[in-house]
Amino acid sequence: MMSSERPTLPELARQALSSVQRGYDLLAPKFDHTRYRTPDSVLDATTRALKTLGPFTDGLDLCCGTGAGTRVLREVCAGRTAGLDFSAGMLTQARYRYATAPGPGPHWVRGDALAPPFRPGTFDLVVSFGAFGHFLPAERPRLFARVRETLRDGGTFAFPMAAPPRPGTAAYWTLLGFDAAMRVRNAVWRPRFVMYYRTWPLAEVHRDLLLAGFDVALRPLPELGRRADDSPRCRLLLATRR
Incomplete structure (x- = not known):
């Protein structure tokens, strides 16, 4: 990878001091060359x-x-197939990615995940990767309710969930420090940039999905490895509309 393809430190700082939407518009041309992109192994x-x-x-x-x-x-x-995002810059990159792909291309829609512009029962599968840190815990019930509305009866909402790092590990302190820094940033700077790594615990997500009208199952993804206690490092959460 050429170093020029990666965002520079000033570019990342400019993104971090913007709103979520503006930040991703700025980062979009180089986003796929950052570690924020979901790895191909997970996909x-x-x-x-x-x-x-x-x-x-x-x-x-x-x-x-x-x-x-x-x-x-x-x-x-x-x-x-369709893709929904609120960043015009990210959608521009998505259109470019699939411009030469064989077959019918996805339908790209700019909109808010908390108010998706689709008729009820439009889809029988909804997936999402790496975006849930942008939703505050209080927004989770509304998000799940909107997803449920877009699904047909018996439709599936699927997304991977990595096992949380164990307390005391380097990864644990890294994520804790990032979330703490983000809270300080949002307390003293506007516009806010909502991105937290520790606001999506499995127990609370499971509860909110049940309350929204889903049945929930977890499927291990063993090819992504196991932890020291032999538990999977990542699971696929499958929420089925009741």
Whole structure:
């Protein structure tokens, strides 16, 4: 990778001092060369798991960004695919990514995940990758309710969930420090930039999905490795609309 493809420190600082939407508009041309992009290993593992659960017809990539995760839908859905994001810059990159791809391209939609501009029952699969840190815990019930509305009866909402780092490890202190710094930044600077790594615990997510009208199951993704206690490092959460 050429170093010029990565965002520079001043560019990252400018993004961090912007709103979430403006920040991603600025970062979009170089986003796929950052570590914030969902790794291909996670996308491939998700694809393999969903292929055993289909067939699916129409699919939505929620908070699709540059469309990296949308290829999962193109591999498991036989009908229409769509990507929803609120950043015009990220959607521009997504359109460019798929401009020369064979077959019908995804339908890219600019909009808010908390108020998706789709008719009820439009999709039978909704996926999302790496976006949930941008939603505060109080917004989670509304987000899940909107996803449920976009799904047909029996439709699936699927997303990977990594196991949290163990207390005392370097990863644990890194994420704790990042969230603390972000809270300080948002207390003293406007506009806010909402991005937290520790606001999506499995127990609370499971509870809110049940309350929103989903049945919930977890499927290990063993190809992504196991921890020292032999538990999977990552699971695919499958929420089925009741």
